[in-house]
Amino acid sequence: MMRNPLVPVTAAFAAGIWAAPRLFLSASEQVFFLSLIVLGSAALFAIRRHGKGFLLALLGFFLCGVFLASEERTALPAQHIDSLAERGLIDPAQPLQITGWARTPSVNHPRGQYFDLALTEVRQQGRDIPTEGIIRLNEYLYDDKAKPLDIAYGTRLTFPLKELRRPRNFLTPGSYDWAGYMRRQGIYFTGLLRDQETVETLPGRSGSLFWSNLYRVRSRLLSHIDRLFPPDQDPLDRGPILKAILLGDRHWLSEQTKTIFQESSTFHALVVSGLHVGALAAGLLWMFSLVRLPNWLATSLVLCCVAAFTLLAGARIPVVRAALMVLIYLLARLVYRQRALLNSIATAGLILLVLHPSDLRDPGFQLSFLAVLVIAVIAVPVLQWTISPYRQALQGLDEKEKDSLLQPQQAQFRQDARILLDYFCDPALLRQRRWRIYRQALLLFATVVLRAAEAAVFIFFIQIGLALTTAAYFHRMMWLGIAANVLVIPLVGILVPFGFCVLLASLLWWPVSALGAQLLGIMVSLLLGIMDWIVSLPWVDGRVPTPPAWVSACFIALLLLMALFVERRSRFVSLSVAAVMAFGVLLTIAPYSPRLPEGKLEVTVLDVGQGDSLFIAFPKGSTMLVDGGGATVMDVGERVVSPYLWSRRLKAIDYVVLTHAHHDHIDGLKSVLENFSVRELWIGFGPNSEKLETLLEIAGSRGVRIVQQRAGGNTEIDGVEISFLAPPDRRRLRNVSNNDSLVLRLGYGRRHMLLPGDAESSMERRLLREESTIASDILKIPHHGSKSSTSDAFLRQVAPSFGIISVGAYKRFGHPDAEVLETLQNAGVRIYRTDRDGSVTVSTDGTRIELKTFRDSLASWAPFNRQSARRFPVAR
DSSP: OOTTTTTHHHHHHHHHHHHGOOOOHHHHHHHHHHHHHHHHHHHHHHTTTHHHHHHHHHHHHHHHHHHHHHHHHHOOTTTTTHHHHHHHSTTTTTTTEEEEEEOOOOEEEETTEEEEEEEEEETTTTEEEEBBOEEEEEOOSSTTTOOOOOOOOEEEEEEEESSOOOOOOOSSSTOHHHHHHHHHHHHHEEEEEEOOOOOOEEEEEOHHHHHHHHHHHHHHHHHHHHHHHHHHGGGTTTHHHHHHHHHHHTTTHHHHHHHHHHHOGGGGSSSSSSSHHHHHHHHHHHHHTTTTTTHHHHHHHHHHHHHHHHTTTTOOOOHHHHHHHHHHHHHHHHOOOOOHHHHHHHHHHHHHHHHHHGGOOOHHHHHHHHHHHIIIIIHHHHHHHOOOOOOOOTTTTTTTTGGGOHHHHHHHHHHHHHHHHHHHHHHHHGHHHHHHHHHHHHHHHHHHHHHHHHHHHHHHHHHHHHHHHHHHHHOOOOHHHHHHHHHHHHHHHHHHHEEEEEEOOOHHOHHHHHHHHHHHHHHHHHHHHHHHHHHHHHSSSOOOOOOOOHHHHHHHHHHHHHHHHHHHHHHHHHHHHHHHHHHHHHHHOOSOOOOOOOEEEEEEEESSSOOOOOEETTTTEEEEEOOOOOSSSSIIIIIIIIIHHHTTSSSSEEEEEESOOOOOHHHTTTHHHHSSSEEEEOOOOOOOOHHHHHHHHHHHHTEEEEEEOTOEEEEEEEEEEOOOOOOOTTTTOOSOOGGGGEEEEETTTTEHHHHHHHOHHHHHHHHHHHOHHHHOSEOOOOOGOOSSSOOHHHHHOOSEHHHHHOGGGGGGGGOOOHHHHHHHTTTTOOEEEHHOOOOOOEEESOOOOEEEETGEEOOOOOOOOOOSSSSSOOEE
């Protein structure tokens, strides 16, 4: 413990941050207990009970973590936009006039732009309110000829907004915490610029001259990449890839490029992180060593270049974190002290968590620190007493006097290497130039082989160490990624410093940068070629469900045990590595049972925004997905529906049902079919569309049986009767309509559920006219609660006790309609809405009905001070 004292200190502090949401102590109580701990620890140290004093001090650091995490959540200035909104002094849902200055310049992307605004004043209902805080303004361009606003850093602006919105998560288990990510950047509200003409530029400027110049240089460099690789002449995405790798701008990457890097487990190459900062530092140190610069000067220049690279790459929190960690790691490695290395990593973590305690819950933070810890504690020590000594022994191989200065194994290796070289290259012939070159080539080949072996071992341990985190957060296990990274990381290690130099040259002398761009283009083309080859191999991209708690606990325990064995150079290292690999295989094949109810019919209406997606679990374990959501700028099937299914530990789905081919129902199913093994795809009778044809092609290529259902059909799954009430097969329309919806009625015991998709009043009348049996206890309200559906006559015939509306937040399309809500209320229907309640789950054993919502599974932070504790819910 005392060999690396900062490691347990940081661990205790981090544990306090993690426990903060549920530690029910007020600020005054925490300060009181912390004071007692400080006094007790000081007393124990005074009487030379150092061990007990240190343990008590760790408890103090734990409480410090709790205190700072709670303080970060609640301690906002009185004039902060969030504080004003909570006190009712500002109503974000009402029109307001915003005044502030651009904290960032415009960030362009294919759909428009965004920029962050530091508020100075808000005017609402005739009152001018001095305001602090940051909001993000989005502008979407739906006309290809329209030009976005060009907002420079520091520009003072005023304009009206219809409303402000809090960043909102999808209230579905497994979804990404987007709201938390935005809060970590200090952004509590977003707004939508609807009319450029309403934006007024005020005289004067705000901000700092340093950041203004920095953003100007960054913008210039981005334009230089476009000039070197014109978008209309760059089918390989070389320009967008260089923007991502060198300047952290990933907005222009095509979906195909993103998919290739994700499936090959090399997406980190596109994210400015420790890999890029480390590659830049290592490359520059190597170049400075060639010109024999003094060590202090070379180190100073590298520090300046890394700082410049970090700032130009956006200076986002993950980039700053990676830069700090890499710099500390390199400095520690210069003195070859593992103890200093671990304490340096712990120091970096402690500093970052003190500044931003909430970073601990960020997946990027966890991955980056875990990667560095695996490198420092496992990979580097293993290499230092396995492969690295032999590679170092090859240096100055013909200088025999160095043998006595090395370890016996290294000296013996040098002698064996000389014997082999003498065998292939007769010493008597070395006076001839070609034989000397041949000998040097063999020596270089041996060095390269050992370097490649080091890289393979290095990447292997990182891949093993990050396996659990990758499976839990990203649901990917790609062991071929080891081979891909062995090829990609060295290439990125060359590309980053060279590209950095080319960008600097573009600011000084354009012809030199244009010449260097030719080589940069070749490197990027080679990188893409490697990716294409990797993803063409079978079974490259393995998607896995969320591992159970016992698997996670065992994996972490084995990883810690391996680190302990490595530190002691125990003979059990190989055994621990084999055990960790076995659990890696377990994570990959994921044989654990799905989380499904036994003996019950369960229907979950997912929160997918403005769209539909329902998951059905049948009494004997069969599964069904009805629709996949969509009609958003993101892939709902990949980001929301698939994570939910993985959270239920599913790898396969028995039935996927498409009610009709509108975007908000069909778009997400593409990713579902690609991520899961599906047995059957059910579709109704309706007109073909491009989306439907694409979906059917994917289903056919993956061996999915396609079944066309129609009105009057019936089937049974695990004792649940499924009746198809619509559409009739005689419908022959040219365009997809809501009335093409496949209408299902589920019956289990005495309980029934009606799932009408987006059926409108004309289809409702047809069902009533044909006297279809539609009476049900649960009704999924048709067409998101639109006024074109849920007629009085239809509602009387169904007579539901509960109604569930799948609808997006903020009433983008006016759903649900106020009259429909009133009709439901008058009919005595208890309403649940995904925009307010999140995902809604209904389960029944055939007699009793249970309903629960995702909102019910959220708990507020424990009270900390007099401010409300409801602000930021956390999952239980």
